[in-house]
Amino acid sequence: MQAMIYEGPYRVSVGNKPDPVILHPNDAIIRVTRSAICGSDLHLLHGFITDTRVGCTFGHEFAGVVEEVGSSVRTLKPGDRVVVPFNISCGTCFYCKRGLTACCENTNPNSEMASGVYGYSHTTGGYEGGQAQYVRVPFADVGPMKIPDDMDEEEVLFLSDILPTGYQGAEMGNIQPGDTVVVFGAGPVGMFAMKSAWLLGAGRVIAVDSLEYRLDFARKYAQVETINFKDEENVVATLKELTQGRGPDVCIDAVGLEAEGSAMHSILGVKLKLEAGSPTAINWAIQSARKGGTVSIIGVYGPPWNMVAIGTAMNKGLTLRMGQCNVKRYMPHLLEHIRAGRIDAKGIITHRFPLAELPRAYELFEKKLDGCIKCVLLPHGHA
Structure with a gap:
């Protein structure tokens, strides 16, 4: 697949990486249809987040289509459209039971940091991110939210984080x-x-x-x-x-x-x-x-x-x-705000790029050029 590749501080590219595979019965593989660049990605880019390893893929704001599910997944099936919270949470630990999915103790071995996070260095578990054509989603019955049939990905993309x-x-x-x-x-x-x-x-x-x-x-x-x-x-x-x-x-x-x-x-x-x-x-x-x-x-x-x-x-x-946001707690409520027109979530998108133009997207977002507020990536190159 094509994916963003971190080459070191201030350097990113797009290249070939192995397609993700099911590693656990609770996993799902998502074909990413929309991914975004977040201000937090710039902290990684600029070298502020420790243990950001050369070769990793950033991206914790993404939505897409389920391609494959593990044998234990019950709530999703291939073809479902989903938006995925940036927190990777198990749903059953001390914190998840209290709605504190940002503090999940089973997805990040670093007890001084938040839960596991997609594409956010090995301080949050070393998970590959969603600025790619495909991504592995652990605990697929817990995190992803199905996108209503009458809504498009961009309307709900930012339920993933911001x-x-x-x-x-x-x-x-x-x-x-x-x-x-x-x-x-x-x-x-x-x-x-x-x-x-x-x-x-x-x-x-x-x-x-x-x-x-x-x-x-x-x-x-x-x-x-x-x-x-x-x-x-x-x-x-x-x-x-x-x-x-x-x-x-x-x-x-x-x-x-x-x-x-x-x-x-x-x-x-x-x-x-x-x-x-x-x-x-x-x-x-x-x-x-x-x-x-x-x-x-x-x-x-x-x-x-x-x-x-x-x-x-x-x-x-x-x-x-x-604190880091307990995203899952807010997703249903904020979906209704979007549906009712009280929040135009996609209204902050100012730029869209195919994945191949990711370095240019990072440049615009980082340097705040061309009136850029928010960049969205199209991993498969079409709207």
């Missing part, structure tokens, strides 16, 4: 009716966090980013107020000025470890890698939130440490909530 992640980010904010919510980061996850904040009762939503084209997209797509932090002397002070001097009720970090905005953290965390990325977005969220407010962290950070303003958070009495 829509549930954005929604969980808003939900963890414990938004009360009328609350002011600030979302740091106007990328795809941030867009869905903004839309979700409105659904959960926010009275005001403000997006913070440094790219004007993304802020313009956020204004149109999510009907939010926007702040370009490069135009502000002090973005924390600006946010407090906009909120009666107290600060927002809820701050959502939808950026992660490659945040811009702090020269010190850019040098220490991004260039020198002396901390696990730049915690600028977390610190702005902590510093901006009102006393007694909530900070929700859905941007990805790696171990072992960051210079986070935890003392400020403690003294302000903030609630901090964070």
